[in-house]
Amino acid sequence: MPTLGIIGSGNIGSAVARLAVAADMFVVIANSRGPETLQDLVAELGPLAQAGTVQEAAERGDAVVLSIPLKAVPDLPEGLLADKLVLDTSNYYPFRDGRIEELVDNTVTSSELVQRRLDTPRYVKAFNNIMAAHIPALARPAGAADRTALPIAGDDAQAKAEAAEIIGRLGFDTVDAGPLAESWRFEPETPVYGRIYFEDPNVPDELLAESDPGPTPAVDIKAALDAATRVNVAERRF
Numbered sequence: 001m002p003t004l005g006i007i008g009s010g011n012i013g014s015a016v017a018r019l020a021v022a023a024d025m026f027v028v029i030a031n032s033r034g035p036e037t038l039q040d041l042v043a044e045l046g047p048l049a050q051a052g053t054v055q056e057a058a059e060r061g062d063a064v065v066l067s068i069p070l071k072a073v074p075d076l077p078e079g080l081l082a083d084k085l086v087l088d089t090s091n092y093y094p095f096r097d098g099r100i101e102e103l104v105d106n107t108v109t110s111s112e113l114v115q116r117r118l119d120t121p122r123y124v125k126a127f128n129n130i131m132a133a134h135i136p137a138l139a140r141p142a143g144a145a146d147r148t149a150l151p152i153a154g155d156d157a158q159a160k161a162e163a164a165e166i167i168g169r170l171g172f173d174t175v176d177a178g179p180l181a182e183s184w185r186f187e188p189e190t191p192v193y194g195r196i197y198f199e200d201p202n203v204p205d206e207l208l209a210e211s212d213p214g215p216t217p218a219v220d221i222k223a224a225l226d227a228a229t230r231v232n233v234a235e236r237r238f
């Protein structure tokens with residue numbers, strides 16, 4: 001049985017952990033404060049899950065989901081994930097992560113920046129375009145007629161194929177959005193981000209909180225990726 005290391009136990013990390021144990025995967029999950037602060041979460045996740053240090057989650061995972069704020073990536077130990085298949089959920093928000101020139105002027109994508117910092121070739125951007133609450137709501141077993149798709153991007157074809165297999169096991173189809181340089185296509189404010197997973201993607205902002213998610217097939221994700229235009233990251237507010 002494969003083990004998924006998960007670094008970051010917040011909204012997205014814990015949602016992915018729930019899918020992983022439901023898919024009979026071992027989980028080693030870590031946060032910044034240490035395993036002792038994760039006892040309630042691992043009790044809820046059950047016997048397949050353990051809390052660990054960041055180092056343990058990295059070492060014991062056959063693949064590692066990295067789900068921490070972008071600004072925290074430089075705090076990770078040098079070389080931590082160099083040999084790992086990494087699925088990174090991060091997005092860049094200048095108000096949270098600080099002004100990073102290469103990102104605000106669109107010289108590189110946030111995933112290119114993280115990949116460079118981690119110095120790992122086996123890096124895939126995934127789970128960054130869906131709201132945390134929609135992850136358990138839309139996950140379906142393989143073969144279900146109402147499977148939802150997630151876009152993924154990466155520069156290593158084999159790593160992308162392995163990531164797609166893991167995401168498939170977790171409950172989603174995948175759409176290859178191309179290399180990391182194209183990953184802006186499914187970042188915030190694009191048509192592939194967030195709203196696409198609502199039953200009515202055009203629901204007014206004030207009704208979003210009470211609106212239902214709706215299954216979103218690969219064909220819809222592909223069309224939205226094609227329609228995406230690059231946004232001005234410097235103006236990103238939420």
Ligand SMILES: NC(=O)c1ccc[n+]([C@@H]2O[C@H](COP(=O)([O-])OP(=O)(O)OC[C@H]3O[C@@H](n4cnc5c(N)ncnc54)[C@H](OP(=O)(O)O)[C@@H]3O)[C@@H](O)[C@H]2O)c1
Pocket residue numbers: 007008009010011012013030031032033034054067068069070072073075076089090091092127128129130131132133
């Ligand atoms: N929330 C969403 O719906 C959503 C959707 C798509 C993408 N994203 C992106 O996914 C990433 C995670 O989002 P989130 O909402 O899950 O964040 P979150 O709820 O704020 O959780 C962040 C997690 O990262 C951990 N962390 C922070 N610095 C760390 C470090 N140096 N080492 C280890 N762990 C560290 C935190 O640990 P402590 O709690 O111990 O500090 C916490 O468990 C972000 O980049 C976000 O923009 C979020």
